Amino acid sequence: MYNSQNGKFCHPERQRRIPHFYARDSSPRQGGAQNDSISTDTNSTSMSHLSQFDPEIANAIESELIRQRQVLEMIPSENFTSEAVLEAMGSVLTNKYSEGYPGKRYYGGNEYIDQIENLARDRAKALFGVSHANVQSYSGSPANQAVCFGLVSPGDKIMGLHLFYGGHLTHGWNVNFSGVYYTSVQYVTGRDGYIDYDALAKQVSEEKPKLIFVGATAYPRKFDFSTLAQIAKSVDAYLVADISHIAGLVISEDHPSPVGHADVITTTTHKTLRGPRGAIILCNGESSEPLKAPPERSRKYLPTMIDRAVFPGLQGGPHNHQTAAIAVALKEAATPEFKEYGHQVMRNAKALAQALLDEGIALITGGTDNHLILADLTPLNIGGKQAQNVLDEVGITLNKNMIPFDTRKPFDPSGIRLGTPALTTRGFNEEDMRVIGKIIGEVLKDSTNETIKNKARDTVRELTEKHPLYPGLTVL
Known part of the structure; x- marks a missing residue:
C-alpha cells in the first residue's frame, strides 16, 4: 500500500524493512521547516513541455511507465531509481561540456560540475573503501573497455568467464572488442554450475594471461575473491572484479567485497546499486595525474592509468547529468535503509528460489547466494524463449538465458534468468515471492492453459496494486 503520509512503498506493517527513497516526506523539522532531503511535493509530477511539444514521445514514455507499474519486473539487471535520481538525470547539467577531470578541465565554466563530480567520486571511495574512483564511464561495457585499454596492450x-556459463560480453567474448583486440581465453563452470577454482588455477597456470576478469551476469553463487587473487598473483596477472550485478549486495555486506583482492573493480550503477545508467571504476594506488602518462604500467599507478584510459583514451566529455544522478544514488546507498534493502533482496531471492524448487523447477547450482536465479527448463520440455513469452503474457518480465553446457541456441536457450532487486524496491517480501514462484511454476507446467494464465494475470494485478510504483508521476 502507498502511505500518503510518508510516501513509502510498503504495507504499514513492513515499513521497518523497506527502503524509503521514493518518499515525499512532509514531516516538519524543528521550527516547522520541511525536510528538504527528499521532495516534499505531494502533487503529481508531469512533463508538460514534452507532452505539449512531442506527444508521440510523451505517450510512449507514459505507456512505459504504465507497463512498469503493471508488471512484475524480474530481470535481475533491472531496478527502479528514486525520483531524486530521475530529477538529476533530467537536469540542466546535460547542457555542459566538461572534458577532463575536476580542476583539470579543457573547458571553462565547470566550477559546479567539479563540485558534483568530486561528490560522486568521494562518495564512491567512502562506500567501497578505496583511494580512487572514476565515475565518467558511460556504462559498464565502456568501463571494462577502459580497463583493458589502460592495463594491457x-x-x-x-x-x-564464458558468456554461455554466466559471463559477460566484455570479458573476452569472441565478437566483442575484448575478444577481437585481445587474445581471449575463456573459463567455464563445472557441470554443477559452480566455478571450479582448482581447474581455473590450472588453466591460468597454463595460459598465463595478463588480465583476468571475474564477475558474471548469470552466476547465482558468491565469488571467492581471495582465492581468485591468489590465482591471479601466481602468474602476475591483473585481477579485475566486475561487480556490476552485486555492487549493492557488497555495500549491504551480503556479498564479500573484492576490495583488497582485486587490482581494479568495475561496476554499473543501475542494477543492485539502484542508480542511473552509468559505471564506476575503483582502484588503489598513487594519486592520479591524468595530464601526464605514468612512468610505467604498474599497480602503483593504477589511478592514473584508469583515468587516462577513460579520458582521453576512449571518451570525450562526461555526461554530467549522469554523474550527478550517480552521486545521488551513492548518497542513498550510504544509508542504513539501503543496507536493509540489500538484506531483503537476499531474503526474497532465497524465498523465490525455494518456491520454484517446490514447483519442480530445476535451478542451476540448486539455489542462489545472491539476487538472481538461473533455472533449467529442460525437465519441463519448454524452451527459454517460449517461457519468456508466455510469462510476458501474464505480466511477468524475465529473460531467456543460456545455462552451463546448454545444447540449445542462444536465441532459444534452455534456461530463464530472474531476480528480486526491482520487486524488492517496490516493497515485495518473502510471502510475495512464494506467491510469484507458485504462479511461475503453474504457468510453465501448463503454458497453454488459459484458465491458469488468467488466474496468474489476476494475481499479478493484485500484487502490483498492493505495491504501487511512482505514485503521482505522470508524463502527460
Whole structure:
C-alpha cells in the first residue's frame, strides 16, 4: 500500500524493512521547516513541455511507465531509481561540456560540475573503501573497455568467464572488442554450475594471461575473491572484479567485497546499486595525474592509468547529468535503509528460489547466494524463449538465458534468468515471492492453459496494486 503520509512503498506493517527513497516526506523539522532531503511535493509530477511539444514521445514514455507499474519486473539487471535520481538525470547539467577531470578541465565554466563530480567520486571511495574512483564511464561495457585499454596492450592474453556459463560480453567474448583486440581465453563452470577454482588455477597456470576478469551476469553463487587473487598473483596477472550485478549486495555486506583482492573493480550503477545508467571504476594506488602518462604500467599507478584510459583514451566529455544522478544514488546507498534493502533482496531471492524448487523447477547450482536465479527448463520440455513469452503474457518480465553446457541456441536457450532487486524496491517480501514462484511454476507446467494464465494475470494485478510504483508521476 502507498502511505500518503510518508510516501513509502510498503504495507504499514513492513515499513521497518523497506527502503524509503521514493518518499515525499512532509514531516516538519524543528521550527516547522520541511525536510528538504527528499521532495516534499505531494502533487503529481508531469512533463508538460514534452507532452505539449512531442506527444508521440510523451505517450510512449507514459505507456512505459504504465507497463512498469503493471508488471512484475524480474530481470535481475533491472531496478527502479528514486525520483531524486530521475530529477538529476533530467537536469540542466546535460547542457555542459566538461572534458577532463575536476580542476583539470579543457573547458571553462565547470566550477559546479567539479563540485558534483568530486561528490560522486568521494562518495564512491567512502562506500567501497578505496583511494580512487572514476565515475565518467558511460556504462559498464565502456568501463571494462577502459580497463583493458589502460592495463594491457592489443594482442595480450586476457581471461574471463564464458558468456554461455554466466559471463559477460566484455570479458573476452569472441565478437566483442575484448575478444577481437585481445587474445581471449575463456573459463567455464563445472557441470554443477559452480566455478571450479582448482581447474581455473590450472588453466591460468597454463595460459598465463595478463588480465583476468571475474564477475558474471548469470552466476547465482558468491565469488571467492581471495582465492581468485591468489590465482591471479601466481602468474602476475591483473585481477579485475566486475561487480556490476552485486555492487549493492557488497555495500549491504551480503556479498564479500573484492576490495583488497582485486587490482581494479568495475561496476554499473543501475542494477543492485539502484542508480542511473552509468559505471564506476575503483582502484588503489598513487594519486592520479591524468595530464601526464605514468612512468610505467604498474599497480602503483593504477589511478592514473584508469583515468587516462577513460579520458582521453576512449571518451570525450562526461555526461554530467549522469554523474550527478550517480552521486545521488551513492548518497542513498550510504544509508542504513539501503543496507536493509540489500538484506531483503537476499531474503526474497532465497524465498523465490525455494518456491520454484517446490514447483519442480530445476535451478542451476540448486539455489542462489545472491539476487538472481538461473533455472533449467529442460525437465519441463519448454524452451527459454517460449517461457519468456508466455510469462510476458501474464505480466511477468524475465529473460531467456543460456545455462552451463546448454545444447540449445542462444536465441532459444534452455534456461530463464530472474531476480528480486526491482520487486524488492517496490516493497515485495518473502510471502510475495512464494506467491510469484507458485504462479511461475503453474504457468510453465501448463503454458497453454488459459484458465491458469488468467488466474496468474489476476494475481499479478493484485500484487502490483498492493505495491504501487511512482505514485503521482505522470508524463502527460
